[in-house]
Amino acid sequence: MLSNKEILKLIKEASTDLHNYKFEKSFETSRNVLHHAIISKDDYLIARSYNNIAANYQGLSEVDKAIIYFKKGLSYANKTNNDTIKNWLNNNLGNLYCFDKNQFNVGLNYYKKALKHSEKINDTTQIYVTKLNITWAYFHIGNFDEGKYYLNFINEYKKRYSKSSTIIAVNMLNGMFYSHKKEFDKANLFFLEAIKLGNNGNEIEDLSYAHEEYAKLLFKTENYKEAYENMAIFNRITSELNDSKKLRRAGLVGINLELDEYKRKVDIIESEKKLQYQNLRKSKIIVVLFIITLCVFLLLFYTLFKSYIFKKRKNEELIIANKELSVAKENAEVASQKKSQFVSTISHELRTPLYGVVGITNMLLDEHKELADSPHLSSLKFSARYLLSLVNDILQINKIEENRIILESKTFNIADEIHMIKNALTFIAKNHDNVIIINIDPEIPEYLIGDKLRLSQVLMNLVGNALKFTKNGKVNINVNLFKVEGKSCFIEFNIEDNGIGIAIEDQDKIFDTFVQIDRKEIDYQGTGLGLAIVKRLLGLFNSTIHLESEKGKGTKFKFVIAFESDAVKTLEIINNIQVELNSEQSFKILVVEDNKINQVIIKKIIEKQNSNCVVANDGYTALEILDKERFDVILMDINMPLINGFETTRKIRQKGIYTPIIALTAFSKEEITEEAISAGIDDIINKPFESELLFKTINYILSKEKECFLN
Structure with missing residues (x-):
């Protein structure tokens, strides 16, 4: 174990290497130093180590990683009495936010904190450097009047x-x-x-x-x-x-991964400390709660005794009512199960041929470039995509009604999500000569935690509708911080257009399924499911949608959603994000698929990626092939005659073959996940799928298997 003096010496060496652009050497030294600093539990040395690591990332223009490590260093620096390291870290964060993230107010706040620390110890050099940075930041945004005050200071010195x-x-x-x-x-x-x-x-x-x-x-x-x-x-x-x-x-990829691993270990140590403190508090609270509970229990016991006679009489009436309700419930459950089975079966039967249409169309476009401008082929592809969208909308409504959707908790930047939605809808906007205008409240935290996928679905439907019913106009997306309660940030969304508007008598109907207003006048296309999905998804967020509209003057939709804002939890989520691993490797793949069209499409996708493909028409054929040949991965259809994909997978595992198996299926992922895991399937991809997704999944599973083997 190194002494603190030796650790500090290594920190200075890493800093020198950084200034000489020897990033790899600086990274390696910093990683080693961080390990020893954590063991020594010296907050100052840990902060210095993180400052070097972040500065290396800044030098390599990896801004987001640099911010994470500077903030990590600042959290340790704030536990110390050393104002110099606090000044460095705040000043570095000010630079990144002002010049790289273009968030001037956030950066200026860090600069002001840096000044306070340097003024506290009367460090004139750091005061001079920080005020120079502030001058540059003001000039960068064109505010020369404010910047002149700081320019006068640096000119004086x-x-x-x-x-x-x-x-x-x-x-x-x-x-x-x-x-x-x-x-x-x-x-x-x-x-x-x-x-x-x-x-x-x-x-x-x-x-x-x-x-x-x-x-x-x-x-x-x-x-x-x-x-x-x-x-x-x-x-x-x-x-x-x-x-x-x-x-x-x-x-530096390998070093980066090791540094992330060390950072996760530090987070675990901190979590354990917090857990011990919380357990101590809980013990005291439990004693107090036990006494209160005992008193309440005695009071309840007396009350229950008095009401026992009254309840006894009512129970006889309830028994009769419960029998009737039980029969009604059983009938409703049977009807719901039949409906669910019907929707699932129909969706599978529709998705399978649609996958074939989309896949064959893509193959024709890829192999015959001269058909790229063919209106017939474009119409065919559009029609297949449109039918697929309809099937997905019906499945979405069915899942929500059966409470089979659980909201996820992922970290996201709300501005990034909304700009991605704008980019996705640019084609529709241009077709209708519309402009999309985005206004996002700067007070909204940079990172929120919630289900960004469901939020995107809501916004895509609302903005898409606004663009569809507006011509030569504009659609405003306004996002504001409504209120903050503890760690919950309530965000208000307003989607406003100046399109055709909705008549008062129609406003109660538009959130019902399969409803299209004004369809008799103009063919706006669509299934009439979009707003019904929006209303039900917002219900999952415990939110309601409000509508303001006037015929011929436009429409405004408004709703509020509470998202979590927790820096520690956000950092944990970011740390647990799987790193995408790319590979140029060629694979040998067994495809178990009974549909001839799907066989052709999947084989073309695989061979286009310079991989080898062997096709089995059913599960029994696949078992015979596996007795003779070895494969890198198996792609398994689920719904096959003779023997389905689940049973085929079980028989493969019983043979002691542990080749990774990926299910390719038209069934919804949620429907088959439990049985797939039980059978021994490693992952699931829904048809139709993009070739990029297929090979990303293959790369990830094989890299994961390799990592387990090495460990």
Whole structure:
């Protein structure tokens, strides 16, 4: 075990390697140091280690990982009395949020915290660096008036730091300020000085920024040739830096995984500490609750005794009523089960030929490029996709009604989700000459926890409807922080359009299944299930939807959903996300499938990925083939004659064959998961599927199997 003095020495070595762009060596040293710092339980050394790790990620432009590790370091630094490390970490987070995440207010808040810590210990160097960063941040967003206050400070002290690495940035900031003030001669002198110092020093990134800002000045003064030359230098330096970072990043994958593993161990240790503290509190609470419960129990016992005689009389009446209810319940359950079986069977029978239509269409487009513009082929593909969407909508309604949907808890960024929805609906918007406008409250936390898939379904249906019933107009998506209660953030969503609107007499009908208003006038297409699904999904969120509309003036839908906001839990969810593993490997795959069309499609997909494919028409044929040949993976259809996929899998496992088996089925995943696990199936993919998803699943299962073997 290393002493604290030895650990600190290694931390400084890792920092030196980082400044010399020796990222791999710095990472390796930091990982080793973090391990010993955790064992020594020294919060300052742990914070310093995380600061180095995060700075390496920042140097490699992996911004999100850098933020996670800087925040991790800050959580340990805040447990210490060392204001220097607190200043470093807050200052670094300010840089990332202002310049990489473009969240100025968040970054400014970190800068102000950094200033407080450096002023507390009167560290003039750190005060100077932090105020320089704040000046740059204000100028970056074009707020020169606010930035001037900080520029005056750094100009006052710049002689003291004229030999430091910051002097290039100081000259550049003065150039930016005088360029803004249109004092172009002064600005020109400062920029030339910055470029001169950059060419003589090692601050390559600052030199690139100086060329970029100088090009902007030259453009203002109509010196276009020189402006172009400076932008060319900026682009060349930036390209060289980025290429260098990519090469270094490629060699650090293994180290990154190890660092993540150490971070998870730290989280486990912290969780155990918290659990011990909570157990101690629970013990005290249990004693108090026991006394209260005993008193309540005695009171209840007296009350129950008095009501016993009354209840006895009522029980006789209830017995008769219960018998009648029991019969009615049994009849309802039988009817519900038959309905569920019918929907499941019909969906499977529809999905199987639709998968064939979609797959064959894709094959034709892939093999015959000249048919890419064929209206007949496009119509065929659209019709198949449309029918598939209808089947999925009916299944969705059926699942919600039978309470078979359980909301997930995943971390997500609400702005990212809404912009993805906008991108997905751009085609519909363009077809109707509409504009989608997004307004998101900046007070909403960066990460929320909830079921982002179901939220996306709700928003896709509402925004899609708004675009469909609006032409030459706009659709507004407004998202606001409604209120905060503990760790719950209540988010209000408003979807507003200026389309055809909904008449008052029709507003109560639109949330019913298979309802289409104004279908007689214009063919808007659709199943009439979208808003019915929205209403039922919001019910799962314990939310209700409100409608405001006037015929000819547009429509507004509004609802509020509570999401969890918990930084610790968010970090745990992020840590448990499986890393996607890519592979160029060629596989030998056995396909067990009775449908001839599906055989052709799946075989084409596999052979296109340079893998070998053997097809078995049924389960018994597959068992005979497996007695003679060995495969990397088996793709198993479920609904087959003679012997189904579940029974075939059981017989394969009984033979002692543990080759990974992936079910390819038109059945809903939730319907067969339990039986699939029991039979020995490793994963399930629903038809129709994309080839990318199939090979990602194969890569993941085989890498998981390899990892288990190595362990």
